[in-house]
Amino acid sequence: MGSAKLEHMFDIFPPEVADLGALNAGELVDAARGWARAENAACARKLAVMAEIFARRTSDSAEERELWWVDPEAAVAAELAAALQLTQGLALHQTHRGVALRDRLPKVAAVFEAGLISDLLVRKIVWRTWLITDPQLMAAVDAELAGQVSRWGALSEKKLEAAIDATVIAHDPAALRQPRPGTADRAVEFGSPTDEPGYTSLWARLYSPDAAAVCDRVNRVADSVCAADPRSHAERLCDAFGAIGAGLETLACRCGHDDCDAAGRETPTRNTTIYLIADAETTEEPTETVEPAADHEPATETVEQSETEPAKPAKRAKPAFAFGAGVMPPALLGALVEGARLRYVRHPGDSPAEERYTPSTALAEFIRCRDLTCRFPFCDKPATDADIDHTVPYPVGPTHASNLKCLCRFHHLVKTFWGGPDGWRDRQLPDGTVIWTSPTGHTYTTYPGSRLLFPSLCRPTATLWFGEPPTPQTRDGRTAMMPRRRRTRAANRSRAINAERKLNAEHSDRGSDPPF
Structure with missing residues (x-):
């Protein structure tokens, strides 16, 4: 208008x-x-x-x-x-x-x-x-x-x-749209969209006796340390959930006293993989370790300067990135990696293509750490839950960092089955940039998620071709590979509407009050 x-x-x-x-x-x-x-x-x-x-x-x-x-x-x-x-x-x-x-x-x-x-x-x-x-x-x-x-x-x-x-x-x-009687089902949920990076909320609806048993056990585990333990009761309750999840019956006390029997207890063994994303040249065996400062402040490194040299700013600890959550403050990183085995992810540089369809573990980890999320426009599904897609389909397109990116399963299927000359098309640059062209010809550019946090991961890899990339022929019968629904969306909507109307009619026939 x-x-x-x-x-x-x-x-x-x-x-x-x-x-x-x-x-x-x-x-x-x-x-x-x-x-x-x-x-x-x-x-x-x-x-x-x-x-x-x-x-x-x-x-x-x-x-x-x-x-x-x-x-x-x-x-x-x-x-x-x-x-x-x-x-x-x-x-x-x-x-x-x-x-x-x-x-x-x-x-x-x-x-x-x-x-x-x-x-x-x-x-x-x-x-x-x-x-x-x-x-x-x-x-x-x-x-x-x-x-x-x-x-x-x-x-x-x-x-x-x-x-x-x-x-x-x-x-x-x-x-009439109306709430149904209180027949709440039992449920357990891990995680919420409002969770801060590095934290996962836990919510459950249990039968009352089961909830009472869980409450009693969590409190007993939380109270299994001595009175000098520095943690608050709320912190010990959280640690108790972690201990119970690891199969332990008690907590290890953190009082620091030599005569405390609870101080030497077993601690939970973690099986979570945490990626340390750093420049390739900084991932060699360290010669010096910088310990975190007191009170959970970011660790800093100071350098002595002569009177004639300008002072250099102290190095600040960089934030980490929690897949599926976002940027995590440095102060929280120490608690999460305590006792963890670190595995370095290296930039592949000019490494040649791998002679197979499925990328090696090292290459797959690099792609996920470089992209951080699905690479379709405005999708934030974590890369750890995504497929690794060949931008130019294999074998015409090689298994190489310049031809691989993360796509969630949904957008992977969108590209595969709704792509082609009149559908979605994508082109990938050696630095991981992906240029998407929609069915109407509009273009959308997405950049690797590590571009701001870990820019060294976005250094260009090898250039695979100059000019337009090759276009593989579409295989006959490809549509048979698309997962199918039992009923169409329209049929599901109709069934849901009819079911709700039927419930309303039954209440009306019985002359009962609306179930508010």
Whole structure:
């Protein structure tokens, strides 16, 4: 939409940032409201664009591909995720919201396009009307919500949900979204997206007797040291989980007293591999060890200077990188590597290609440490959980650092089965840079994750070819290798909607209260 049309829609276009200094407080509030409306209108148009390209990609695809694990929906989501700098999941959710607005809620979409409602409210409307299956009822709900939504005023989140639900119940009671009875399943989860690098959270829902037994044992192990142990009770509880995981019944005391019977106990044997990423020339046997400073401060090295020489800055300990988590402070590294066996990862330099498809352990470790994550645009899946992909397929493309990169399984399948002259194409440079070309011809450049933290790992390796890389012929029957779904996504959505409607109908037939 052009600027002139936006000015007509909002009467007076909101002021730019450079003009804010001349506004009074009331005018600033009006400016914030004006830009919020413009933001709503822009979001509506973005979702409409996503819905349009989604419809084209999914309607033109062969029916067989609907059962692919990376089906047309997933493929177009990957394309939109790269274009909009989103994760795969966010791109797919936004696309489905755009499709719902276009196909199920066109009148609400028009109010959204005018900037009168926010994306947050649109999400609630799409979610809480999702169970309506009759097109006529859906049209009636759409019209009623569109007429009411801009007049609801400043409602809380619960009141907004209640207003939407009231319209749904009036037209289709079986379509009400409602929580189910408290039949929580037992579960154990390791790790959370909010975990800081170097830490992993543990959450569990157990039967009460089992939880009591675990609690008792953890506390007994935590209390198995003497009173002089310097750790807090919370720290000893954490160490107790580690000891129990290693099969131990007690903790080794850290009091430092020679007469403490608990001081010499066995400590947990760790089986975790930690990579020490360093320049190749610095990974020789060290001649001097720098111990960490007290109070967990980064270790530093000082150099005596003569009066005529300028002082050199002290060397600072560099941070580490925890695969799947991110940058880890140097102070935490010591606790994690205590008692660990370190294995050096060396830059391959100008080493020749390996005469096999699967890279050697040394080459694979270098690729993972160089890339750190999946190399598809805006994907952050850790390299330790990724496949090692030949950019130019083997055997035309050799098993060489200049032709290998990390791709998570999903994006590996996207490249393999949605690639080619009219699909995704990638080109790799000797320093690990990968240039992706999308099905529409747009390009996205990704760099190795170690580029900023460990730049020596990005030194160029051998140049394999000059000019355009070779293009292998596509093998017949390759699509048979794509993992298959039992049912299409559309069938799964239909089953879920029908199952939830059936539960609602059963409660209604029995005359029972909604299971809140």
